[in-house]
Structure formats: C-alpha cells, structure tokens
Amino acid sequence: MSDRGLRIAGLRAGVAGNEILKGIDLTVEPGKIHALMGPNGSGKSTLAFSLTGHPHYHVSAGTATLDGEDLLGLSPDKRARAGLFLSFQYPAAIPGVKVANFLRAARQAERPGDLTPAAFRTMLFEKMDLLGMDTAFAGRYLNDGFSGGEKKRLEMLQLAMLVPKYAILDETDSGLDVDALKDVGDAVASLRASDEGRDTGFLIITHYPRILQHIAPDVVHVMIDGRIATTGGAELAHRIERDGYDAIRAEFGALA
Amino acid sequence: MPESALADDTLATAAEAFGDLPIARAERRTALERFRSTASGRERPGRYWKLDADILAPSADRSHVAAGSVEIRNPDPRVVACDLLVAAEQHAARLAAVLGSTGVGTTKFGALATAFARLGALIYVPAGMAVAEPIEVRYVVTPGAAAYPTTLVWLEAGAHATVIERLDGGADAFVAATCELRVDAGAELTFAGVQRLAADATLVATRAAVPQRDATVIWSNADLGAALSSWETTVTLGARGADAQLATIFFPVGTQHVEAISSVDHAAGDATSETLVKSAAAGRGQARYLGNIRIAAHAQGTDASLRDDALLLSKNAHIDSVPALEIAANDVRAFHGATVGAIDDDEIFYMQSRGIERQAAERMIALGFFEPALARFPTEALRDELRSALAEKVG
Numbered sequence: 113m114s115d116r117g118l119r120i121a122g123l124r125a126g127v128a129g130n131e132i133l134k135g136i137d138l139t140v141e142p143g144k145i146h147a148l149m150g151p152n153g154s155g156k157s158t159l160a161f162s163l164t165g166h167p168h169y170h171v172s173a174g175t176a177t178l179d180g181e182d183l184l185g186l187s188p189d190k191r192a193r194a195g196l197f198l199s200f201q202y203p204a205a206i207p208g209v210k211v212a213n214f215l216r217a218a219r220q221a222e223r224p225g226d227l228t229p230a231a232f233r234t235m236l237f238e239k240m241d242l243l244g245m246d247t248a249f250a251g252r253y254l255n256d257g258f259s260g261g262e263k264k265r266l267e268m269l270q271l272a273m274l275v276p277k278y279a280i281l282d283e284t285d286s287g288l289d290v291d292a293l294k295d296v297g298d299a300v301a302s303l304r305a306s307d308e309g310r311d312t313g314f315l316i317i318t319h320y321p322r323i324l325q326h327i328a329p330d331v332v333h334v335m336i337d338g339r340i341a342t343t344g345g346a347e348l349a350h351r352i353e354r355d356g357y358d359a360i361r362a363e364f365g366a367l368a
Numbered sequence: 369m370p371e372s373a374l375a376d377d378t379l380a381t382a383a384e385a386f387g388d389l390p391i392a393r394a395e396r397r398t399a400l401e402r403f404r405s406t407a408s409g410r411e412r413p414g415r416y417w418k419l420d421a422d423i424l425a426p427s428a429d430r431s432h433v434a435a436g437s438v439e440i441r442n443p444d445p446r447v448v449a450c451d452l453l454v455a456a457e458q459h460a461a462r463l464a465a466v467l468g469s470t471g472v473g474t475t476k477f478g479a480l481a482t483a484f485a486r487l488g489a490l491i492y493v494p495a496g497m498a499v500a501e502p503i504e505v506r507y508v509v510t511p512g513a514a515a516y517p518t519t520l521v522w523l524e525a526g527a528h529a530t531v532i533e534r535l536d537g538g539a540d541a542f543v544a545a546t547c548e549l550r551v552d553a554g555a556e557l558t559f560a561g562v563q564r565l566a567a568d569a570t571l572v573a574t575r576a577a578v579p580q581r582d583a584t585v586i587w588s589n590a591d592l593g594a595a596l597s598s599w600e601t602t603v604t605l606g607a608r609g610a611d612a613q614l615a616t617i618f619f620p621v622g623t624q625h626v627e628a629i630s631s632v633d634h635a636a637g638d639a640t641s642e643t644l645v646k647s648a649a650a651g652r653g654q655a656r657y658l659g660n661i662r663i664a665a666h667a668q669g670t671d672a673s674l675r676d677d678a679l680l681l682s683k684n685a686h687i688d689s690v691p692a693l694e695i696a697a698n699d700v701r702a703f704h705g706a707t708v709g710a711i712d713d714d715e716i717f718y719m720q721s722r723g724i725e726r727q728a729a730e731r732m733i734a735l736g737f738f739e740p741a742l743a744r745f746p747t748e749a750l751r752d753e754l755r756s757a758l759a760e761k762v763g
C-alpha cells in the first residue's frame with residue numbers, strides 16, 4: 113500500500129500559544145529507523161506530543177496519518193490503538209497503579225482478548241527478563257520512586273508488550289549509563305527480530321548520537337528551530353558528533 | 369433553633385428508659401448534663417462545619433432502646449469479645465477499666481453516646497496474648513433510629529490483636545458512635561473502622577486511643593457512607609516509645625458531606641506518629657478535614673508526620689484541608705505535606721498514550737490514589753472489599 117507509513121506533512125504546532133513547529137515533513141516507513149536529532153529546545157518533543165495528542169499541544173496546520181488513517185482528529189487513546197507509541201522523555205508517576213495491572217490494561221485496550229491472563233504473565237516475565245528487570249518490578253507502582261534508568265526500562269518494557277506499528281522514542285537514551293543504553297538497544301533489536309515487530313517503524317529522538325551506535329538508523333533528520341534543517345544517512349549523525357549542531361545551523365539554519 | 373429546644377424532658381425520659389446497664393441511670397443523667405453543657409467545638413461559623421447540636425439530637429420518636437444490633441466474631445476463645453450488656457454482667461471490672469479511659473466521654477457527643485450506652489462491644493485481650501485472626505464487630509443500625517454504638521477495646525501489656533469494626537444500615541438514622549482503644553505497654557493493636565451507613569444517615573463519631581509505653585496502634589478508618597459524617601479521632605501518646613499509625617480514607621459523592629478531625633497529641637517524648645489521609649470528592653461531595661498534631665513542650669525526641677492528599681473528581685466537589693501543627697518542644701522531627709487538586713493531565717495522557725480510554729484512565733488513577741492508605745488496612749479481603757466500595761463511588 114502506497115499510503116503506509118507514519119506520514120507527517122506541513123505540520124505546524126505549538127504549546128501555550130507559541131508556534132514551535134513551523135512546517136514539518138517527514139515519513140517513517142514500516143520497519144525503518146529514523147533518527148531525529150537536534151539541539152535542546154528545537155521542538156523534538158513538541159513533534160512527539162503533537163503526534164500523540166497531548167492536550168497542551170495544538171496543531172494549527174498540516175496532516176499526520178498512520179498507514180493512511182488520520183491521526184490528528186483522534187483522541188490520544190485512539191491514536192495508540194491505531195498503533196502509535198511514545199516512549200516518554202519524562203514518564204508520569206502514577207502511585208497506586210501497579211506496573212503489571214497497567215500493562216495488562218494497556219494490552220487489553222490495544223488488543224482486546226488476545227492473551228489469556230496466564231499467557232500475558234508469561235510474556236511479561238519473559239520481556240522483563242530480557243530487559244534485566246527483577247520480577248518484583250511488576251508489583252511496583254508506575255514510575256513511582258523509579259530511578260531514571262528504571263523509568264526508561266519500563267518504557268522499553270511497554271514497547272515490547274504493546275508492539276506498536278510506529279514507535280517514537282523521545283530521548284530514551286538521556287541520562288542512561290552504558291548498560292542501560294545497551295538494554296534499550298537490545299529492546300529495539302529484539303522487537304525488530306520478532307515476527308510481530310519486524311514492521312515496526314521507529315522515530316528515535318535524541319540529542320546525542322551515542323544511542324545510534326546501538327540502533328543503526330536508516331535515515332537521520334536534524335531539527336533546528338522547529339524545522340527539519342537537513343536529512344541524510346548515518347554519516348549525518350557522525351558529523352554532528354564531530355562538529356556539533358552549530359556547524360549544521362551555520363550551513364542550513366539560514367535556509368530553515 | 370436554640371439549644372434549649374432539644375426537649376430536655378424527652379431526652380431525659382429516653383435516657384432513663386435505657387435502664388441501668390451497662391451504666392447506671394445516675395451516670396446517664398450526668399452524661400446528659402455534660403452533653404448539654406459542653407460545646408461541640410464546631411460552633412464557630414463557617415459554611416463547612418454543618419454539625420449542629422440542634423439538628424442532631426435524637427427526637428422523641430427516634431429514641432427507642434433497640435436501635436440496632438451488633439454481631440461479634442471472635443476467633444479466639446481466650447479473648448473476651450462480647451456485647452456490652454453481657455460485659456456489664458460478666459466482666460464488670462474490665463468494662464469499667466476501659467469505658468471512660470480515653471476521655472471520649474468528656475466530649476459533647478461522647479457524652480450523648482454515654483447517656484444512651486447500650487448497643488456496643490467489649491473486646492479484652494489478656495496480657496501477652498497474640499491473636500492472629502481479626503476480631504470482627506459489625507453494627508447494623510435500625511432504619512429511622514437513633515443509635516449509639518460503643519466499641520471498647522483493651523489490650524493488656526504485650527498483647528497483639530486486630531479488630532475490624534463495621535457500621536452498616538441506618539437509613540434515615542441518627543448515629544452517635546464512640547470508640548475507646550486502650551493499648552497497654554508493649555501491646556500492638558491494629559484497628560480498622562469501616563463506615564458504610566445508608567446514604568441518608570447522619571453520623572457523629574468520637575473515637576480515641578491511648579497507647580502506653582512502647583505500645584503501637586495502627587488505626588485505619590474508611591468513612592464511606594452517610595449523608596453527613598462528622599467524626600473526630602484522637603490519639604494521645606502519653607508514654608515514651610508509643611507509636612500511632614493513622615490512615616484515613618473518606619470520599620463524599622453526590623451530596624455527601626464529611627467533617628473530619630484527627631488529632632495526635634504527643635504528650636510524652638520519644639513517641640512516634642504517622643498520619644496519612646487520602647480523600648476524594650465527586651459530584652457535589654464536600655469535606656472539611658482538620659489535622660492536628662500537638663507536641664507538648666516536654667515531648668522531646670518526638671517524630672511526627674502528617675501527609676494529606678485530596679483528589680477532586682468533579683468541579684463541584686470541594687475538600688478543605690487544614691493542617692494544624694502546634695509544636696512546643698524544640699528537639700523534634702515534624703513533617704507535614706498536603707496536596708489538593710484534580711487528576712494531573714500528564715497522568716491521564718500517559719495512560720491514554722497506552723490505548724486506555726480517558727474514563728478508564730481516570731478511574732485507575734483515582735483508585736490508585738487510595739492504595740497507599742488501603743495498604744494500612746488489615747487483611748486482603750478487607751482491602752478488596754474497600755476497593756470495590758471505592759470503585760462504586762468513582763462510578
């Protein structure tokens with residue numbers, strides 16, 4: 113199908129009355145890994161929240177479709193059920209709601225009745241094991257008192273349990289030590305190696321290129337001041353590592 | 369209506385009719401006098417303190433003796449757990465040792481309940497005895513009645529026990545309940561109160577605990593029923609090493625109204641207390657909570673905390689939370705934290721981003737909100753019962 117993909121066209125969006133995204137065109141094809149890089153404040157999270165429907169963010173122009181289905185008219189839960197996933201840069205803590213119960217509710221919402229409770233538990237413990245998480249984790253309250261690394265592992269656990277069609281990872285790498293970073297890379301790799309996850313398309317938002325050593329991107333976009341300043345291959349990430357964003361800004365900023 | 373309009377004669381006649389057990393008529397008269405002459409402490413003006421002695425006094429047609437029933441489940445024959453009348457006949461000395469031991473009877477509504485004392489339970493656990501299974505007391509208030517359930521618990525030194533008290537029934541009833549918990553040195557009492565009176569009942573509850581040296585009281589209350597529920601819970605830590613862990617849940621919905629006061633008095637040093645309040649309101653539900661922590665000048669080494677979170681689930685719901693810390697000692701640790709507000713947008717969005725519908729997300733978050741307080745209640749069966757009751761209220 114020609115309309116497959118997470119397709120963003122002419123997207124303008126903002127928060128609290130400020131326009132942040134000034135026309136974004138970007139398509140993530142099924143099974144492909146796109147990296148979205150850019151300095152702090154360039155609008156990467158704004159793009160993630162506009163696509164997933166955060167109530168504080170407002171889209172003023174443009175379109176976003178998921179395999180042909182319009183996303184922007186849907187409530188956030190419907191966007192998720194359409195197959196969109198966001199790994200949060202700062203996941204919310206929800207005291208009193210246990211990780212296992214939350215994941216069960218989420219899986220049930222996205223794929224009603226596809227797993228018996230026993231099959232769900234088996235899958236959960238298998239994925240937790242893969243991420244090096246202790247089983248006790250399942251009984252803890254959602255992100256409540258979690259360390260930064262634990263929060264990001266939980267986001268990856270959700271990715272593994274929900275197997276979305278398109279996953280946006282918003283700075284899942286930030287603040288992680290080398291081991292945790294490797295676990296994130298492994299989580300993405302194992303999803304892509306599975307039958308159900310081989311077609312998942314990724315938009316990996318990152319400030320630093322180091323995560324891309326674990327997850328090799330097919331395409332790299334650089335966002336500056338709410339615009340995609342340039343798009344290229346993996347070599348673009350290396351260039352940013354070497355020269356920094358200022359070089360990109362100097363070359364493309366004026367155009368953007 | 370002036371307070372004299374209480375129909376003194378009617379009240380006095382009604383009290384006389386309760387007879388000489390478990391307390392003598394003369395004591396009933398004295399208690400009634402105290403009820404009349406004592407201020408409730410809530411007379412100060414303000415739109416939330418609805419409690420008004422005039423509207424709460426039992427009218428003549430309500431004052432009948434059989435105002436409700438009590439069911440007692442005692443898992444251990446070594447423990448005394450009996451009806452107050454049986455206690456008066458068979459355990460008079462023990463009854464006397466706990467009735468009036470916590471000061472409940474000196475309060476206005478404690479005095480009223482004393483004047484009409486009859487429905488109630490005495491629980492006595494001898495020194496050093498540990499009772500594993502919970503002892504259960506359940507009151508069912510007669511519709512339209514005025515009822516005065518009195519729960520008296522005495523744990524002798526070193527005893528361990530769990531008591532679950534339930535307050536049910538009471539359509540259109542007036543209930544003045546009291547509870548006295550005497551916990552002797554080194555004893556540990558876990559006490560859970562579950563109030564699920566009918567939606568049009570009126571409740572005034574006065575409860576107090578006095579843990580002695582190195583004694584612990586783990587006291588949880590779930591206040592769920594009644595149109596107006598007005599209660600005051602007081603713990604007096606009068607000896608070193610005493611420890612109180614209070615957890616409270618209340619949740620007015622519809623037009624329910626809650627007036628709650630919890631007080632922890634650190635009257636001796638080196639005692640610890642932890643107060644946790646989780647309240648929610650929906651519909652036009654209203655609540656006012658006053659959390660007192662008082663640390664006396666000589667109570668050095670006190671460690672006291674008060675955590676109070678209120679969740680507003682509709683725009684017409686209202687919860688007023690007033691912490692009041694009076695600290696006269698200097699070498700103490702005292703913590704106080706409070707929040708009040710609606711469910712956070714980011715929490716709802718986080719759940720929605722996982723495919724969960726907004727309403728389901730709100731429900732999970734609201735129910736989760738109570739969990740830290742629920743965790744303090746004894747037995748998984750009771751916690752599950754409370755979870756279902758709360759789920760019904762969330763709607």
Ligand SMILES: Nc1ncnc2c1ncn2[C@@H]1O[C@H](COP(=O)(O)OP(=O)(O)O)[C@@H](O)[C@H]1O
Nearest residue numbers: 127128132150151152153154155156157158159
């Ligand atoms: N809630 C908010 N209110 C006002 N401005 C915001 C808000 N969130 C983000 N911004 C602004 O939007 C711009 C883009 O932010 P963001 O999308 O978070 O950037 P990035 O993720 O690339 O670091 C920044 O200038 C930031 O200050």
Ligand SMILES: [Mg+2]
Nearest residue numbers: 156157201283
């Ligand atoms: Mg960001």
